[in-house]
Amino acid sequence: MNKISVFLYSLIHFIVDLSCAILVTNLVAPKISNVTELFWAVIIYNFFAFAVQFPIGVIADKINKNALCSAIGCILVACAYGFSNVAILSCIIAGIGNAMFHIGAGIDVLNISDKKATFSGIYVSTGAMGIFLGTKSLSIGFNKFYLVILLLLISALALIYLYSKIKGKISNSKIKKIKLGKSELIAIICICLTVCIRSYLGMILAFKWKSVFILALLSTVGVVLGKMLGGIIGDKIGYEKISISLIISAVCFIFSFTNPVLGIIAILLFNMTMPITLICLSNIFQNNKGLAFGLLTLDLFIGAFPALMGYRKLFSKVGLFSLTIISAIILYIALKYYNKAIENRKNAED
Numbered sequence: 001m002n003k004i005s006v007f008l009y010s011l012i013h014f015i016v017d018l019s020c021a022i023l024v025t026n027l028v029a030p031k032i033s034n035v036t037e038l039f040w041a042v043i044i045y046n047f048f049a050f051a052v053q054f055p056i057g058v059i060a061d062k063i064n065k066n067a068l069c070s071a072i073g074c075i076l077v078a079c080a081y082g083f084s085n086v087a088i089l090s091c092i093i094a095g096i097g098n099a100m101f102h103i104g105a106g107i108d109v110l111n112i113s114d115k116k117a118t119f120s121g122i123y124v125s126t127g128a129m130g131i132f133l134g135t136k137s138l139s140i141g142f143n144k145f146y147l148v149i150l151l152l153l154i155s156a157l158a159l160i161y162l163y164s165k166i167k168g169k170i171s172n173s174k175i176k177k178i179k180l181g182k183s184e185l186i187a188i189i190c191i192c193l194t195v196c197i198r199s200y201l202g203m204i205l206a207f208k209w210k211s212v213f214i215l216a217l218l219s220t221v222g223v224v225l226g227k228m229l230g231g232i233i234g235d236k237i238g239y240e241k242i243s244i245s246l247i248i249s250a251v252c253f254i255f256s257f258t259n260p261v262l263g264i265i266a267i268l269l270f271n272m273t274m275p276i277t278l279i280c281l282s283n284i285f286q287n288n289k290g291l292a293f294g295l296l297t298l299d300l301f302i303g304a305f306p307a308l309m310g311y312r313k314l315f316s317k318v319g320l321f322s323l324t325i326i327s328a329i330i331l332y333i334a335l336k337y338y339n340k341a342i343e344n345r346k347n348a349e350d
C-alpha cells in the first residue's frame with residue numbers, strides 16, 4: 001500500500017502542477033493587459049502556493065487527515081478555473097489549493113518514507129514536468145479546460161478513496177514539544193539557506209538553447225531525474241556524498257551557456273540535493289513533518305522572490321559557478337551537523 005500511495009501522490013502532483021500552470025498561463029495571464037496587475041498576480045499565486053504551505057503544514061500536523069487535505073486542494077484548484085475572469089481571486093484560490101495538496105501528500109509520503117529520501121524524491125520530482133507542460137500548453141493551442149477540471153475532480157475522489165484505505169495505517173506521529181540543540185539549529189539554518197539559493201538559481205536559469213522545445217523538455221527531464229535519483233542514491237551512499245553533485249554541477253554550469261548537454265547534466269546534478277534537504281529537515285523535526293515541509297516551501301518562495309522581482313543579474317558563468325559552490329559548502333556543513341544531531345539523539349535514547 002505504501003508504494004501505491006507514493007505512486008498516486010506523485011501522479012496527482014503532476015496533475016495539480018500541470019493544472020495550475022495551465023490556469024495561470026492559459027486563462028489568467030492572457031486576460032490581463034496591465035503589466036503591473038500580471039506581475040502581482042504571479043507574485044500572489046506563488047505566495048499562496050509556496051509560502052502559505054508553512055501555516056497549513058503546522059495545522060495539518062495536528063489534524064492528521066492528510067489525504068483529505070490533498071483532496072480539498074484538488075477541488076480548490078478546480079474551483080479556481082471558475083474564477084479565471086477575476087485574476088487575483090483565481091490565483092489565490094489556486095495557490096491555496098496547490099499548497100493544501102502539496103502539504104497533505106508531502107506529510108503522508110514522509111510518514112511512509114521510514115526516514116529515507118527515496119519516496120520523497122520520487123514524489124517531488126513529478127511537479128516540474130507538470131509545470132513545464134502546463135506553461136507550454138498555450139503554444140500548442142490547448143483549450144479543453146473541462147478536461148483539466150475533470151482530472152482534478154477524479155484526483156480528489158482517488159485521494160478520498162485512498163484516505164479510507166490508509167486511515168489508521170499511515171498516521172502522523174503524536175506532536176511533541178520541539179527541542180532543538182546547537183547542532184539541529186545550525187543544520188536547519190544551513191539547509192534553509194541551501195534551499196533559498198537553489199530556488200533562486202532555478203528561477204534564473206534561462207539558457208538561450210532552451211528556446212528549442214526538445215532541449216527545454218530534456219532540461220525538465222533533468223530536473224525530474226535529478227530529484228528522483230538524488231533520493232535513491234543518497235540512501236545508498238550517504239547524504240554527505242550527494243553534496244559533491246553540486247560541485248560537479250558548478251563546473252558544468254561554466255560550459256552550460258553554449259553546450260546544452262553539459263547544461264542538462266548540470267541541472268540534473270543540481271537538483272539531486274532536493275530530496276536530501278527535505279528528508280533531513282523532516283528527520284530533525286520528527287513529529288512535525290508538515291512544519292518541515294512547509295518551512296522548505298517557504299524557503300523556496302523566499303529564494304524565488306528576488307528573481308520574481310527582476311533581480312537576475314547573477315545569471316552568468318561566474319554567478320552560477322559561485323552560487324552553486326557556496327550552496328555545496330553550506331549543504332556540506334548542514335549535513336555534518338545533521339549527522340551530529342542524529343548521533344546525539346541516538347546516544348540520548350540509549
